[in-house]
Amino acid sequence: MSNLNAQTDAIERRSHRSIPYAGTIAWGVVGLFVERMGLASLRKRYQTARLRALLYHAYENVSFYRRRFDEAGFHPDQFHTLDDLQRVPITRKADIRLATDEEAIAKDCDASLLYRLFTGGSTGEPTRLRFTRYEDRLLRTFRLLAMMRFGLRWRDRRSQVRMDQPPPGRIDDSFFLPSQTLHAFLPQEEMRANLRQFKPDMIRGYPSVLALYAEQITDEDRLLIRPRFVTTDSEVLTELARERLEEAFHAPVYDVYDCYECNVIAYECPHRDSEGTRNGGYHLMDTSVVVEVLREEQPVPAGESGEIALTSLHAWAAPLIRYLPGDVVERGGHGCGCGASNATLAKVFGRTHDMFLLPDGRLIHPKYLTNPMLPLMSVLRLYQIVQERSDCVVVKLQAIPGACIDEKELTLVREKMQRMLGDRVTVSMKLVDEIPSEANGKFRPYRSCVEEGAGK
Numbered sequence: 001m002s003n004l005n006a007q008t009d010a011i012e013r014r015s016h017r018s019i020p021y022a023g024t025i026a027w028g029v030v031g032l033f034v035e036r037m038g039l040a041s042l043r044k045r046y047q048t049a050r051l052r053a054l055l056y057h058a059y060e061n062v063s064f065y066r067r068r069f070d071e072a073g074f075h076p077d078q079f080h081t082l083d084d085l086q087r088v089p090i091t092r093k094a095d096i097r098l099a100t101d102e103e104a105i106a107k108d109c110d111a112s113l114l115y116r117l118f119t120g121g122s123t124g125e126p127t128r129l130r131f132t133r134y135e136d137r138l139l140r141t142f143r144l145l146a147m148m149r150f151g152l153r154w155r156d157r158r159s160q161v162r163m164d165q166p167p168p169g170r171i172d173d174s175f176f177l178p179s180q181t182l183h184a185f186l187p188q189e190e191m192r193a194n195l196r197q198f199k200p201d202m203i204r205g206y207p208s209v210l211a212l213y214a215e216q217i218t219d220e221d222r223l224l225i226r227p228r229f230v231t232t233d234s235e236v237l238t239e240l241a242r243e244r245l246e247e248a249f250h251a252p253v254y255d256v257y258d259c260y261e262c263n264v265i266a267y268e269c270p271h272r273d274s275e276g277t278r279n280g281g282y283h284l285m286d287t288s289v290v291v292e293v294l295r296e297e298q299p300v301p302a303g304e305s306g307e308i309a310l311t312s313l314h315a316w317a318a319p320l321i322r323y324l325p326g327d328v329v330e331r332g333g334h335g336c337g338c339g340a341s342n343a344t345l346a347k348v349f350g351r352t353h354d355m356f357l358l359p360d361g362r363l364i365h366p367k368y369l370t371n372p373m374l375p376l377m378s379v380l381r382l383y384q385i386v387q388e389r390s391d392c393v394v395v396k397l398q399a400i401p402g403a404c405i406d407e408k409e410l411t412l413v414r415e416k417m418q419r420m421l422g423d424r425v426t427v428s429m430k431l432v433d434e435i436p437s438e439a440n441g442k443f444r445p446y447r448s449c450v451e452e453g454a455g456k
């Protein structure tokens, strides 16, 4: 998963007077209202109408798509319903990465006025993004809408723990949504002091980074640090990190599934039953991004997993159509158990890049392997499941200081994993003192070092 607040290598900002694609931005605002109103039929009509307009725009103005549509024998006149989107060619990360500005940017757009953002990306595939500043703001407003679904109110104080540029400790004390930006690498004591001083109603950050700070929160801190909710994004939220955060902040944790390219793709269903149990699903941000879940380029039915394909409805300067960011998700039904009419994702697994290709030809996502580990979770600080070779899986376990991992329990877990992976794979469990994050600061709970995995 890529993220919105990790390192950026360059951002170029220029001022300009007119609003590029003013009409489409206005349509974006309509999308916010449609999302807010929550009528399924209206969402579908909105998606179909905006997709049709986007396909014509891409065909007429973006040579990258013109050429690909022509090669695939597709013309936007053939688009009538959402199902017709399957006739449009897929865009792989490598395709769009190799495209020049002339190919990828719409010819009716002044390329010199765009935000340019190069993301390093932990996959080793740098992604180049181009937005107008209004497109960027619109997508941020969709994120705000997701936060409001979690319970954010206008005067709420937000603490955001980020990896990238904002100076440490910055406070924006505006009347609406006063916010504090904290750098993820602040020393523990300084981070807690900042939070105590600011008294946030909402805390946002990478799950792994927040979980590390959460360990140090004391009862005294909790008298002042009392967020109504915590929200995580940018990397996989493990159950372990969720538990740690909920315990530390005495507040629910809501996850957002996002990417640099489209901002919010889906947000966790905030509904809890009378016992506080989550239904575990994600509401798709239908009026911002059209989501498909594909296996071998064919849509999978609800309840099955596949690779996600995104079409951003509000990226007109440099459209993204049927774009594969490289994540595996499980498709949910239309409409959520909580009554929301959004289409849903049942689960977000993480990157295709991290899937394990086993010697028997099976391709599995390592998140499945965490089920046998549940009995160990109460004593774990962090874990990482690494496929070092196709026949060798190593589970690294870092215990909470002072906690003891039961040998018998460990053997049972290993045996269960072994059964899941098959006889041709060696599973070993390693107790370690530290599990480092990636160079970009993100933590990867699952890693495959095997060259030939899917999506690579």
Ligand SMILES: [Zn+2]
Residues within 6 Å of the ligand: 269, 270, 271, 283, 336, 337, 338, 339, 340
């Ligand atoms: Zn729901």
